[in-house]
Amino acid sequence: MKIAVIGIGQSLRGDDGAGLEAVRQWKENFPETASRPEVRAEASELPGLALMDLIQENDAVILVDAVRSSAKAGTIHHIEPGDLSTFTSDSQSAHGWGVAETIQLARQLNPALKNHPIKLIGIEAGQMAMGSGLSKPVQNAMPLACCAIQTEIEKLL
């Protein structure tokens, strides 16, 4: 089984870079899993429609991205594709192709993907101002985010 772990976000927009940082730290803390041949880890600033290819090329995909809901900054969300509409983006990526829309589009166009495991680990963002660096609550949530990634992978392996 080919599994892709994809950190998504913009590192120059504060907590928007949480997904990238979580995947980076997970690779550091779980090197045995991260180096397995069937596991591929990627950092993707703004995948846009290219995310469709990543979904189709792999048997399972774990996406790690910053999200915004009414939860406290640093809260880790486990989001199933069915719940994605809750997180439909306000066109935060090039030409309006956010993660939620792209997954929906992929599933709409390719019904076989309905059974394709897609897990989204969402990290509640605090501030998304210009500039690099995560806010304190999001920094503190990184170990939890890494464990969430590891748990999802272990379920799949």
Next chain:
Amino acid sequence: MTTIEVPALARVEGEGGLFIKLENGQAVEIRLDIYEPPRFFEGFLRGRFLQEVPDITARICGICPVAYQMSSAFALEKALGIEIFPQARALRRLMYCGEHIESHALHIYMLQAPDLLGKQSALELAAVAPDIVKNALRLKKIGNEILKAIGGRSVHPVNVCVGGFYRWPDAAALKALLPDLEWGLDAAMDSVKWAITLPYPDLEIDYEFVSLHHADEYAVIEGDVWSSKGNKVSIADYETRYIEEHVKHSNALHGHTMDGNTYLVGPLARLNLNHEQLSPAAQKALKDSGIKLPLKNPYKSLIARAIELVQFYEEAIRLVEAYKPEGPAHVELELKAGEGAGATEAPRGLLYHRYKIDENGLVQFARITPPTAQNLPRIEADLFALAPQIVKLPEEEATLTAEQLVRAYDPCISCATHFLKLKVEENRE
């Protein structure tokens, strides 16, 4: 006085807001507020070595990085007084075909067509017409594959350098694209047939169209700057007729002609000025469409893009078939102080660069005039023309109609996050 704020225009590139003030059924003020911070590329290019410029300026846009590489490379080659090898020139055109293909396929199907069909997004379109969206994504992907084969990756490709290319791309990798390109040409022909069936709002504007023109080819990378008002200047003289100025409400400069008129760049301008240079299949697509030129309806730039899609697919096939890398991929540079201008046709229109360099090849001065800066005043003027129709509509519909017009231009305000808010202020006193 009523103020209406609607978070709106997704599917454009960059951060901006639209402000419309109506009084007694008339628009008295229309502004495209571009509040996205200026990016100072022209400032931080100063002091950089000329060979860094194509890849730095490419970062201005994720949708049309090749355009920035091309205009900057040609400008700097002019400054050094060198000409690239014929095969390198052909390869630049091929690379540009890839960019036009991916940008146009995206805009036609994913950004503008949903508007015309009354859908909120391409997702809704995919629900009722999945095959159209699947084909659109394939059409787009093939464009990205060309970029990958030449430039190593499908977004922000590298390999273009001042003097040509760093290395010749693998001929086998390019030839392997031919079956997809052949499919793409057929699908592009179908795109034109489909495009003319779409419902377009009625709006005809007496534009001054401006684009590059080249006697022997559909102008993309070189030529003279032609205007539909009859004016013709060389690229080197572009700034004697076309200037940019700062306006208070916009962090993007506004372009106009020296005598203060707005003008339009982009696919409509290219098609209207250069249809005689279209490739045979694109000529046929145009003829079969029954479209009469000049096309003056801004919404119908979608049709112009579809015809160009045919042009660039057909040209890509020809260029791939003829690709024969021999000898060095770039001319060796002899550094000297100089100044040079370059202009190419980005998917959204004419993109002009000018650089001054010193004897060590370091940039002393840079000027970059992107297509959207030239079109911004024209978009505002179009909205004025549209206003009498807008005021009669219910609020939601009025907003959507204005957004659709802006979106028809495919404006590229920047490549970061983006959000456009429409604010209509109505004074009924």
